[in-house]
Amino acid sequence: MSVPAELHYTEEHEWVAIDGDTASVGITDYAAQSLGDVVYVSLPATGAAVTAGEPCGEVESTKSVSDLYSPVDGEVTEVNEELDDDPGLVNAEPYGAGWMFRVRIPAGPGGETALPPGLLTAAEYEELTKSAG
Amino acid sequence: MTEFAGWLMPLRYGSETAEHNAVRSAAALFDLSHMGEIAVTGPGAAEALDYAVCGWPSSLAPGRARYTMLCAPDGGILDDLVVYRQADDRFLVVANAANTAVVLGELQRRCAGAVVEDETEATGLIAIQGPNAAGLLSRVTDLPLDEMRYYAGAYGTVGGCPAWVARTGYTGEDGFEIFCAAGDAERVWASLEEAAKREGTSLPPAGLAARDTLRLEAGMPLYGNELGPDVTPYEAGLGRVVRLDKPGDFVGREALAARAAEGPRRTLIGLIGRSRRIPRHGYAVLSESGEVGVVTSGAPSPTLGTPIAMAYVRAGATGPFGVDVRGNKEPAEVTELPFYDRRKQR
Numbered sequence: 287m288s289v290p291a292e293l294h295y296t297e298e299h300e301w302v303a304i305d306g307d308t309a310s311v312g313i314t315d316y317a318a319q320s321l322g323d324v325v326y327v328s329l330p331a332t333g334a335a336v337t338a339g340e341p342c343g344e345v346e347s348t349k350s351v352s353d354l355y356s357p358v359d360g361e362v363t364e365v366n367e368e369l370d371d372d373p374g375l376v377n378a379e380p381y382g383a384g385w386m387f388r389v390r391i392p393a394g395p396g397g398e399t400a401l402p403p404g405l406l407t408a409a410e411y412e413e414l415t416k417s418a419g
Numbered sequence: 420m421t422e423f424a425g426w427l428m429p430l431r432y433g434s435e436t437a438e439h440n441a442v443r444s445a446a447a448l449f450d451l452s453h454m455g456e457i458a459v460t461g462p463g464a465a466e467a468l469d470y471a472v473c474g475w476p477s478s479l480a481p482g483r484a485r486y487t488m489l490c491a492p493d494g495g496i497l498d499d500l501v502v503y504r505q506a507d508d509r510f511l512v513v514a515n516a517a518n519t520a521v522v523l524g525e526l527q528r529r530c531a532g533a534v535v536e537d538e539t540e541a542t543g544l545i546a547i548q549g550p551n552a553a554g555l556l557s558r559v560t561d562l563p564l565d566e567m568r569y570y571a572g573a574y575g576t577v578g579g580c581p582a583w584v585a586r587t588g589y590t591g592e593d594g595f596e597i598f599c600a601a602g603d604a605e606r607v608w609a610s611l612e613e614a615a616k617r618e619g620t621s622l623p624p625a626g627l628a629a630r631d632t633l634r635l636e637a638g639m640p641l642y643g644n645e646l647g648p649d650v651t652p653y654e655a656g657l658g659r660v661v662r663l664d665k666p667g668d669f670v671g672r673e674a675l676a677a678r679a680a681e682g683p684r685r686t687l688i689g690l691i692g693r694s695r696r697i698p699r700h701g702y703a704v705l706s707e708s709g710e711v712g713v714v715t716s717g718a719p720s721p722t723l724g725t726p727i728a729m730a731y732v733r734a735g736a737t738g739p740f741g742v743d744v745r746g747n748k749e750p751a752e753v754t755e756l757p758f759y760d761r762r763k764q765r
Contacts, residue, residue, distance in 0.1 A: 349631075
């Protein structure tokens with residue numbers, strides 16, 4: 287099970303990659319493996335406003351359906367339309383071709399991109415999955 | 420891995436969809452050692468079982484098997500069972516893991532005149548299921564499998580280990596279930612894997628997730644989903660397992676005869692989802708007049724490529740139906756069960 291060191295993570299088993307003012311979001315390898323084969327991903331609409339910690343979509347696998355949470359506040363700028371035809375990308379490449387959506391994070395009062403509080407480092411996330419068994 | 424009726428079971432070994440497809444197109448192995456095996460033996464065994472279950476075990480020839488049910492006096496289903504007549508005076512009753520204790524208790528109470536023993540701990544159960552199953556198993560058994568009919572079984576060896584081999588399964592595919600000593604299960608499993616290796620074919624292990632989608636496609640009920648103490652065999656579309664024509668009394672006869680006469684209050688139907696959202700266990704079935712039933716099992720069907728579900732609807736309810744998938748009414752079409760019938764596909 288891989289946990290790339292350069293990414294941020296959430297307790298909801300999502301990963302966040304920050305590039306300038308844009309956050310790319312997907313679910314972790316651990317999440318994909320726990321869910322089993324992903325068969326459908328419902329993503330937020332491009333242009334939609336999302337709020338950190340709030341559900342913004344759903345992930346359906348063979349055995350279950352789970353909420354997809356936005357890890358950040360902002361506006362959705364892009365969603366991974368490939369997942370519509372090939373939701374299995376989430377299992378095959380959770381950190382690559384299986385990415386889910388991108389969010390523009392509004393600049394903070396000083397013009398800097400403010401990371402939402404509560405994101406986990408790779409080491410912290412790894413610890414979380416270990417304690418979850 | 421997942422906790423299942425007190426056993427730690429693999430939900431999947433790799434991709435459950437790949438495991439499912441392997442059973443449909445080639446073959447796969449299942450470790451079903453969690454299932455309950457209860458032996459009913461002695462000169463009075465056949466008669467005792469006729470009283471205990473709603474089928475007619477005494478009418479089985481040795482070497483034959485039958486799907487049957489253990490009902491409560493009110494006709495509710497306590498478990499669905501496969502009964503193998505292994506000899507004149509020996510029956511093997513295979514129960515769901517979660518119900519083994521209940522089935523054992525009921526059989527001990529109901530089978531006066533027979534010896535009822537729980538063999539679950541001592542028994543390993545390995546299934547090989549799929550179109551390649553007979554070919555692969557024939558490499559490692561002394562039994563002539565081409566002579567073995569569906570729902571038949573015989574004593575023989577598998578991988579050199581003594582076993583009861585039966586042409587039964589829960590996948591809708593041809594296949595075999597191999598009952599052996601618990602300590603021999605690994606050898607039986609390995610002998611089949613080696614046979615596949617020698618043949619150059621794949622024989623992956625398959626977990627509970629694939630087992631569930633396979634049985635659902637085959638329209639086979641699952642205890643706890645389609646079957647339970649509040650359901651009679653008639654509602655489950657399985658009235659044929661109730662042998663009101665057999666002589667003598669049996670537990671539930673009076674209630675079941677009354678139910679047979681009045682007709683079912685609800686019906687088990689098959690639904691094909693016409694959107695990509697999956698109807699799941701517990702979701703409401705809607706008609707134009709409102710809620711008319713509930714989904715008992717639902718999954719994405721790897722073979723059909725669409726969501727499929729079984730559901731109970733009120734007798735007389737008419738479509739078009741939809742399913743309340745987390746607040747959205749998703750269209751679903753009624754279809755005949757099973758969703759998949761290998762005799763029609765090949």
